[in-house]
Amino acid sequence: MSLATTPRARYVTLSDAADYLSVTERTIRNFIARGELTGYRVGTRAIRVDLRELEAMLTPIPTVGGGRR
Structure with a gap:
């Protein structure tokens, strides 16, 4: 598999991760x-x-009901 076809990881700070999930930074650390x-x-x-x-x-x-009507 070449690097061109491999999905790249996107690394974020603990603060950004907490904001992304709407939790505290302490939760991310836990x-x-x-x-x-x-x-x-x-x-x-x-x-x-x-x-x-x-x-x-x-x-x-x-x-x-699986959310369907």
Whole structure:
């Protein structure tokens, strides 16, 4: 598989990740600590997360009748 066909990861700050999911930065840090989300260190202090991994955490809520009429 070439790099041209591989989808690129988009890494965002913890603050941006929290804004994206409408949660607190502490929640993002907890996801990382529990192993539910991978954190990537950049340098000695900065931490980033993969936006695609955040999107993969989202799951639809089942509804009665599947939401169809």
